Amino acid sequence: MPTTKANDRVELVFSLFDADGNGVLEPEDFELMGKRVIAAVPEAGDNAKSGMLDAFRGYWETLVRELDADGDGRISPQEFTATVLDPQRFDATVNEFADALAAMGDPDGDGFVERPHFTALMTAIGFQRPNIDALFDAFEPVDGDRIPVITWADGIRDYYRPEKAGIPGDHLTAGTTR
Ligand SMILES: [Ca+2]
Numbered sequence: 001m002p003t004t005k006a007n008d009r010v011e012l013v014f015s016l017f018d019a020d021g022n023g024v025l026e027p028e029d030f031e032l033m034g035k036r037v038i039a040a041v042p043e044a045g046d047n048a049k050s051g052m053l054d055a056f057r058g059y060w061e062t063l064v065r066e067l068d069a070d071g072d073g074r075i076s077p078q079e080f081t082a083t084v085l086d087p088q089r090f091d092a093t094v095n096e097f098a099d100a101l102a103a104m105g106d107p108d109g110d111g112f113v114e115r116p117h118f119t120a121l122m123t124a125i126g127f128q129r130p131n132i133d134a135l136f137d138a139f140e141p142v143d144g145d146r147i148p149v150i151t152w153a154d155g156i157r158d159y160y161r162p163e164k165a166g167i168p169g170d171h172l173t174a175g176t177t178r
Pocket residue numbers: 017018019020021022023024025026029
């Protein structure tokens with residue numbers, strides 16, 4: 001069974017992915033969020049930016065293929081909850097997304113994500129500042145207030161694992177649900 005924490009994490013993701021706030025996920029949400037996210041790190045390379053947009057589109061395509069139970073071309077909150085029941089269907093998509101987002105956070109390509117880039121990207125996705133700060137701290141930043149790219153990418157993957165609780169990503173849901 002998914003942990004309560006995993007359910008909280010998925011509920012939060014739904015509310016953020018619904019970028020236009022109309023209560024359902026559609027392709028427009030993913031275009032909107034993709035544009036916001038690439039605007040958050042203007043100095044990122046063109047490859048990182050196009051990879052990020054592709055990852056958002058790929059995310060949507062996987063969601064609608066796997067979860068649109070009533071076939072209306074949109075994902076309702078109820079349809080979305082199935083992501084935690086059968087997560088392996090989303091592994092490849094989450095991997096691509098995690099790598100694309102982490103790459104956006106490392107525009108100089110040194111293998112580390114500095115706090116200002118992390119904060120800008122997570123703010124663009126829609127997370128709240130105290131949660132973002134707590135998550136970055138939980139990743140145990142090293143010299144220069146930065147974290148390895150892989151730490152963040154792995155953290156994103158863990159976020160979607162239904163069996164996980166007590167992970168850094170739980171800092172993102174603190175104070176946002178119930
Ligand atoms: Ca929407």
